Amino acid sequence: MHMAAQHPTAAVLLCEVVMEILSWIPAKPVTRLKLVCKSWNSIISHPHFVKLHLHRSPKNAIVLSTLTPPFPNKEEKQSLVLSSVESFIQNPSSTVDAQENRHSLHLQDWVLDSCNGLVCVARLLFHPNNDITDICFRLLNPLTGFISENSPCLRVNVNNVFGFGYDESSDSYKVVTFIRDSSGTVTAQVYSFRGSSWKTINSFPAFPYCVEANGQFIGGSLNWLGVRNPHGDDYHWAAVTLDMLMIVSFDLKSDTHKQILLPKGINEIPRQEPTLGVWGNRLYLLYDYKNTHFIAWQMKEFGDENSWTQLLKISFHHLGVETLFPEFIFENGNIFMLRGRHCFEEVFYDRRDNSVKRTNILANNCYFIAFDYVESLVQPC
Template sequence: MHMAAQHPTAALLLCEVVMEILSWVPAKPLTRLKLVCKSWNSIISHPHFVKLHLHRSPKNSILLFTRTKRLTLGEEEKQGLVLSSVESFIRNPSSSLDAQENRHSLHLEDWVSGSCNGLVCVAHILCHHNNDICDIWFRLLNPLTGFVSENSPCLRVNVHNSFGFGYDESSDSYKVVTVIRDSSGTVTAQVYSFGGSSWKTINSLPAFLFFAGDINGHFIGGTLNWLFLRNPHGAHYDWSDVTLDMLMIVSFDLKSDTHKQILLPTGIDEIPREVPTLEVWGNSLYLLHDYNNTHFIAWQMKEFGDENSWTQLLKISFQHLGVERLFLPKFIFENGNIFMLRGRLPFEKVFYDRRDNSVTRVNILGHNRYFDAFDYVESLVQPC
């Protein structure tokens, strides 16, 4: 018996239903579901579906950038990326760092400069001996799908530079920005759009900027943000001589290639003892610093770009945290609810949960290990 051909409208409706269902499936199983049939592969690979799925993906993963140092002759230095859930990492950091599943090896000359929409920007840095000049190439990785982009054109810079990586929605492009300060104090930005053939030079940045805290720019709302120190003397500085009016947040707009200054919270009335840090979690910018060498303070900019929305999220004593001095957290978990600090012991981590005011101390075994972490979301994104 001959079966009648499916009506085009019905076929289209079925395709939309399948797309809707698949868009809620986690990214990792989707990479296997592409093998089910040609139509599913076509749906999952379509750019519209990739963006829809990214929008609906849960933001509950972190990317761990790990480095194991050589301790004795014959041992091999290793470097790589590890994907982990926030819950797993907090429950057992050592196990998460050592996990072989979802581990991706990197070259020893690689440095992770940021993560955005499931893509990781990696800088491959080769420095020349006897001078301060380095050659840098950038590439994009998707640790979940195995996607690796072509390298950017080589960029020759001095050692006084900082990186940032983000997404420009207006042009649907991923960009890396390198901020460079030369020996004369001149500051320029080099911007590269992945898939392009050259770097673009931006000369409008203020002179005599020094990088305070993390050298990686923090991506939020189509901008990259750094905490800079403006030194009016144009030379090296001593933190003990820094004043509040010398600190500034510089926000670089990836759409317009322009920058603006974001004012610090008005509630900061004295320079912290240690260098403050910027962090991003979700859609909020955070400023973290010590107060009088006795308290840890976190500010949250609830509406990015609105300086009036700076809110003091917490002020907690070192005594309650069980730390003698503040080693500022490198990252924040759970929508700004959990902060990680360094404890009294060299390899001890302190997790503070502001929801119940609890403190958890964890000794991360393996004193030969360095790690950093990035807010991460698993995705199927693979730029052209």
């Protein structure tokens, strides 16, 4: 007796049920399930499944650390290290020292940022004139092993600012930087990894950007702290006033920019340049106040200047430091990682219980920088 052929409708329903179940499984085991059978491999590899899985993946559960030797030589390499947020906070030194989940990079590589499980890596080619460099970018997915082709090289000043993000309207990942020519005109240079060349966007405000941090990606835009009306490319922080500061927000869909005002409650210029941060779809402004307190503002609704809320103000005395530099935000804006006076001293402040944890991160005498990261199956075309 021959078994009746499966009805097409039943086959489609079975496929949808399998997709629904698989979409809730973490990324790493899902990649192994591609080996179960051809139909599962087809389901897991389908772009619709990849997007559904990313949407349902736990957000902000992974920290991506980059380790850079302080005195590079041919024997040493940079590394990417992935770890859970919990293990990183509990024991950051041993976490970044661990060999598992480590990925090697070239010494000339520089990690720009991470978005949707993709890491944007820049390759720097310096000229004899150390103020100029050629730079190209590629994407990699540490989970799947995907590596994109390099972007075309772009000649930039070493003080350029960069940003990396995702344009949902075109399903494309983009890199943005700003270039000022000899006449003082500023243009945005945009590269889409779906394209083949850099695109020039004119009519940008001719002022420099704080170069200590990359553009922060949120709400389909990249955001930098900018300084109005300085003379030339450079500026002296001691001469900057509050009315000169704003956030410049670049929309990746429309290639346009707007300016976002800082919180109205800031009544004097910070002693050091503020830091922008993003966690859980919220924008943060972090800075020190009179070298005695650490202050954090949160924009509850991105783009709404009236939604700025002062999240915390904590004294350096309570933190046990004399000076600090904001670095990273965890746990939906509840835990702040701050770098103390010494480059290997990290301070974790948990505002939920007002607790402070200080630790020295030696990491084999390597410098490290932390990024938000989520494991995904994304492999852009």
